Structure formats: C-alpha cells, structure tokens
Amino acid sequence: MPDVILDAAVAVAVGRAHNPEIRDWLVRRRKAGHRNWLYVAQQSEMLRLLVLEAEKENTSNPGAAARDQLASLQQSCLWLAALAEDGDTLSDPDPVAAGLTRAASRVGNDTRIVTDNPGHLERGLPFISLDSAVAEALAACPIPLVDLRAQQDRLRAGLERSLHRVLHHGKFIQGPEIHALEAALAEYVGVEHCIGVSSGTDALLIALMALEIGPGDEVVTTPFSFIATAEMIALVGATAVFADVDPRTGNLDAARLEPAITRRTRAILPVSLYGQCADMTQINQVAQKHQLPVIEDAAQSFGALHRGMKSCALSTIGCTSFFPAKPLGAYGDAGAIFTSDADLARIMRELLNHGQDGHYHHVRLGVNGRMDSMQAAVLREKLSVLDDELTQRQFLADRYSELLQELTGRAGLSLPFVLAENRSAWAQYTIQINHRDRLRQRLLEAGIPSAVHYPMVLFRQPAFQQSVSNCPHSVSLATKVMSLPLHPYLAATTQHTVVEHLKRVLG
Ligand SMILES: Cc1ncc(COP(=O)(O)O)c(C=O)c1O
Structure with a gap:
C-alpha cells in the first residue's frame, strides 16, 4: 500500500473521534511501515472545519478542542511540507487540488490522496475515496535490510x-x-x-x-x-x-x-x-x-x-x-x-x-x-539521536542473540562475538553459517533479505589478484558470513519473523 495524504475534510472526519475504524486503519498502516500524511498547507483549513464542528456541538472552547483533535491525529500521521511550487498552481481552476497533487508526486508516484471532495475525486488518481482506500488490502510489507524511513x-x-x-x-x-x-x-x-x-x-x-x-x-x-x-x-x-x-x-x-x-x-x-x-x-x-x-x-x-x-x-x-x-x-x-x-x-x-x-x-x-x-x-541532526540509536542497536542485537541461541551449531551457525573490552556500534548483525548461499536464497523466497559483507577476500578480487596463502580465516569467513536485517527502528515482530524463518530453513 502506497503513502496516503488525507485531504483536509477527511482529516477532519478522522480527527473527530467518530471514526475508530479509520483511526485503527491509519495506526495499522503506520505500524506496517507505511506513511500517512497531513499536508501543512491545509492545516488552517483543517482547524477551521474542526472549530465549526465543535461550535455546532456547543463545545465550551472550540479552538482548543480543534487543536486537540488535530494533535491527536499526529500519532498516526506526519506533516508533509508545502514547497514553493505548490503555490504556483493558480492557472488550475482548483489550485488546492493542484497543489496537493504536486505535493503527492514528491512523496512518490503511487501516493494516494484520500478525499471525499467530489471535485477532487473527479480528477481521478492520485485522488481516491476513503472507502476505496480502506478497502485496498494491506500489501505485505517487505522487510528491508536497513530502513531509513523511521529515523x-x-x-x-x-x-x-x-x-x-x-x-x-x-x-x-x-x-x-x-x-x-x-x-x-x-x-x-x-x-x-x-x-x-x-x-x-x-x-x-x-x-x-x-x-x-x-x-x-x-x-x-x-x-x-x-x-x-x-x-x-x-x-x-x-x-x-x-x-x-x-x-x-x-x-x-x-x-x-x-x-x-x-x-x-x-x-x-x-x-x-x-x-x-x-x-x-x-x-x-x-x-x-x-x-x-x-x-x-x-x-x-x-x-x-x-x-x-x-x-x-x-x-x-x-x-x-x-x-x-x-x-x-x-x-x-x-x-x-x-x-x-x-x-x-x-x-x-x-x-x-x-x-x-x-x-x-x-x-x-x-x-x-x-x-x-x-x-x-x-x-548534525542525526548526531543528536546517535547514542539513543546505538542503545537500541545493542538491544536488538542482544535480542537476536537470545532468539538465535538455540540454533548455534546447527549448520555450523555461530553468533557475532564481541570482545569484552569492546562495545559494538552494530552496523551489522552478522552470523556465520555453512551452506550460506543456499540458505540465503531460501530466506529470500520467504521474503527475508540478508547481505554478505563480504563474499570475496580482497586479494582474490580481479583488481588485485594476488596469490596470498596466509589468510585461511578470511577465505573461510567469506563463504560463511551473513548479515540479518538490522536498524534502530526494527520492530520486535519483524525480528521474530526473521528468526522463525531462519529456524524453518535450518530444518
Ligand atoms: C570498511 C569500509 N571502508 C571504507 C568504506 C568506504 O566508505 P564510503 O562508501 O563512504 O566511501 C566502507 C563503506 O562501505 C567500508 O565499509
């Protein structure tokens, strides 16, 4: 399922707490790694509509209620920036729709704008009705080896x-x-x-x-x-x-x-x-x-x-x-x-x-x-969260090791080894295993990616072609190492899925 942008009126409908199913749908999408966006250029329109609704219901402080409702949507939606080009749409009879379309194309070609505005729906894709969006089945979320989106x-x-x-x-x-x-x-x-x-x-x-x-x-x-x-x-x-x-x-x-x-x-x-x-x-x-x-x-x-x-x-x-x-x-x-x-x-x-x-x-x-x-x-921005992410990487590496412990020795599997005086940054979680290439292929067929760092020792690379005989450990490791999906935002469920499949392919 591609990214979705909620058009202002839909965002308002969802924000008004009367739509638990849709909220649930948005939350599930987020958990599955998909993005739901609110377009910044529509923020004032969303607030205006929410205030109108709150006034109809005789809410004591409509402005505050509207802001609260919008804020609660942020738990499952991200703000999508409006750029200068979105304002340059006045030649279109509906500049708002045109601006939204431009913003959507920056997010990705298959991005959908969920709307209940008949004029927008008439334009066709990327506009799509809420019903069709919810009806569209959640495509299986492929597991990435490294996911930079969550960060x-x-x-x-x-x-x-x-x-x-x-x-x-x-x-x-x-x-x-x-x-x-x-x-x-x-x-x-x-x-x-x-x-x-x-x-x-x-x-x-x-x-x-x-x-x-x-x-x-x-x-x-x-x-x-x-x-x-x-x-x-x-x-x-x-x-x-x-x-x-x-x-x-x-x-x-x-x-x-x-x-x-x-x-x-x-x-x-x-x-x-x-x-x-x-x-x-x-x-x-x-x-x-x-x-x-x-x-x-x-x-x-x-x-x-x-x-x-x-x-x-x-x-x-x-x-x-x-x-x-x-x-x-x-x-x-x-x-x-x-x-x-x-x-x-x-x-x-x-x-x-x-x-x-x-x-x-x-x-x-x-x-x-x-x-x-x-x-x-x-x-500079990323440095501010590095230590937190390193802690998370350590936690995830420990969990992999805990879950994989019972498999050690099977097909010669060994877990990463860290010297007592070291604390790893866990750029990779790399196991060693026999018949690696065959196992990797079977994992891939089950949707589990892995990587090999590195499949050939440097002196055997065509660019070097040195005959070196004193590096047997390096030569052996090049046939055995396999890195599993790892990044600081890896979900526990994904980690369990990876381990379950590894268990299965190891018989
Ligand atoms: C061990 C090692 N050295 C050097 C490099 C080169 O770094 P860069 O890709 O930034 O040039 C890499 C990158 O993957 C690496 O893993």
Whole structure:
C-alpha cells in the first residue's frame, strides 16, 4: 500500500473521534511501515472545519478542542511540507487540488490522496475515496535490510529546517554547517581535530596521502573488508600486504600482524568491521614497537567503544564513512577524518581542498574531498539521536542473540562475538553459517533479505589478484558470513519473523 495524504475534510472526519475504524486503519498502516500524511498547507483549513464542528456541538472552547483533535491525529500521521511550487498552481481552476497533487508526486508516484471532495475525486488518481482506500488490502510489507524511513520520520522537522537553512544561505560548499559539525564530532569522539570529507573512501585516501605513503611502500591491512580499504592503498601507489583476521570477529588479528611487517612497511590499516573495533590495544602495541602510524578504517564503527574510548580516537588517524546506511549516515556520500596531531590535521585540510593553504595558493597536490553543507546539516541532526540509536542497536542485537541461541551449531551457525573490552556500534548483525548461499536464497523466497559483507577476500578480487596463502580465516569467513536485517527502528515482530524463518530453513 502506497503513502496516503488525507485531504483536509477527511482529516477532519478522522480527527473527530467518530471514526475508530479509520483511526485503527491509519495506526495499522503506520505500524506496517507505511506513511500517512497531513499536508501543512491545509492545516488552517483543517482547524477551521474542526472549530465549526465543535461550535455546532456547543463545545465550551472550540479552538482548543480543534487543536486537540488535530494533535491527536499526529500519532498516526506526519506533516508533509508545502514547497514553493505548490503555490504556483493558480492557472488550475482548483489550485488546492493542484497543489496537493504536486505535493503527492514528491512523496512518490503511487501516493494516494484520500478525499471525499467530489471535485477532487473527479480528477481521478492520485485522488481516491476513503472507502476505496480502506478497502485496498494491506500489501505485505517487505522487510528491508536497513530502513531509513523511521529515523527520517523521527527527525523530519529538524532535517527540513536545517536543509532549508542551507538552501537559503546558499553556502553549499564550506558553509557554517561544516565547521559546526566538525566541532560536534571532535567532541563526540574525544579528539582534537575532525575534518569533514566527501566519503569514507576519500578519508582513507587523504590519510594515506598525508602520511606520504606511495610507490615502494607497504601498508599492512586485512583482506576481509570493503574494497576501499585496500583500493586506496593501491591508488597511492603502495602495496597492500594482507594479514589474516580473528575468525571470531573478522577483524585483523594482532598476532598475525607482526610477521607481515617488513622494512618497507609504512603504516598499519586495521578495519573495525560490522561496528566492532579491531583489537586496537594490541595493534597499537605492535605499531609502537615498529614505530608505525595506524589508520583505523572506522567506516562501520562510528560510535563504538574500545576500552571506553571511541572508535576514531584509537589511532594516529581515524577514518569513518557517513554512507546513508552506516550507524551515522548522511543523505548522500560523506565521511570524516579524526586525529589529535595538529600537523597532520593541517596537511589533511589542505589535501582535501586541492592542496590549498590559502585562496588559489597550492602548496601540495591534493584532491577535491570536501564534505558539502547539506550533508553536514543532515549529520548534525542525526548526531543528536546517535547514542539513543546505538542503545537500541545493542538491544536488538542482544535480542537476536537470545532468539538465535538455540540454533548455534546447527549448520555450523555461530553468533557475532564481541570482545569484552569492546562495545559494538552494530552496523551489522552478522552470523556465520555453512551452506550460506543456499540458505540465503531460501530466506529470500520467504521474503527475508540478508547481505554478505563480504563474499570475496580482497586479494582474490580481479583488481588485485594476488596469490596470498596466509589468510585461511578470511577465505573461510567469506563463504560463511551473513548479515540479518538490522536498524534502530526494527520492530520486535519483524525480528521474530526473521528468526522463525531462519529456524524453518535450518530444518
Ligand atoms: C570498511 C569500509 N571502508 C571504507 C568504506 C568506504 O566508505 P564510503 O562508501 O563512504 O566511501 C566502507 C563503506 O562501505 C567500508 O565499509
């Protein structure tokens, strides 16, 4: 069932408490993940109609009663913003209907406007009568792997306000939002410098460039990661040297790190996979012994803790991604770099802006790696709920583990393992299981999506094609890992459905 907008008179009819079935229908739609909207441009019309009704009933304070009724509708409906184009409809004999139609088309092509206005109904779709809307069966709500809608609904007013502010001041590049976000993120992570960049990939690139890593150099890293980790090492001309991972966590095994270090090694680049920090204490010890800088690829672990310290604050440079599905996600590409080294921070700021130290004065070769003001505006809003969402992710991960406990060992199933000194950001809830691809297919047929992070170790990717024999755990994990649907707003019923189906396919 698509989104619905309640036309003013219908909203009034529903708001007046005489329609328990329709209210129930709206509540059920919301619970099933569908959106019901009230159009802001009709708010005064709704209030006017509600006051008229209240006066007819001799209510003592009609204005207050009307506002209460409208407020109660907000439990199942969201406010849909009116934009400038909605006012530019005066050539239509019914500008209100035309404005509503434009607003509906922004929400989605299949959005319906529920109305009892005969003139509106005559126009046909998107207008639809209340009866037809209620009669339309609730389509089965497909379970998304990650659902960003619920979070957007929670933050809508702030997001729209912040984005509009950028639209109006017009400083789309290096606007005030960037500095404000960097300060807030540096404080959150507990490091001196945060530098907003255009993606997690660019964060890695700029960090490697700042450390002057290039041809002839080696960087020790994990082969069990997203391509960007090793890709950026290769892009600066250096060689990625792969060391195996801890089979329980999928993170670089500090014990395997040392044998991979040679006289050419210039840095260590661990990844904090699935939201859990690599064993940074052990990794830092090895790095210190060999006097090597460490870059934490914290693309998946923003908000995670290792020994009480935040991911991104655990190494020479911390790099994170704000790809939309990450624990802290933008509405486009974005990332950030963290360091407490003032020189490195200055160099990285220059690098991300074409090596400039002043206007059109280029002291080094750099890139265009700037974060844009719109993304910074979104991220500031989202940062305000991050801790709450991390708590929720932990709660949901615990519940998955509780529900799945009895299945451990079946088809070799093992649950995520978190080191005692870590608190994961739970970017993913990733189990290990034999015959994974077959099981995933059967889950998909039952409507349960899953993901594989990652199906191929990096040295086997066609772009690398290195013959590496010392990473058996990574190779094995690539055949076994499977991530289940997870986001902070995942409903208990959905989680039970996922687990029930997993039980079924495991026989
Ligand atoms: C481990 C890891 N490193 C780097 C990146 C790259 O981040 P971005 O997509 O923001 O460039 C990702 C993104 O998925 C990642 O998971």
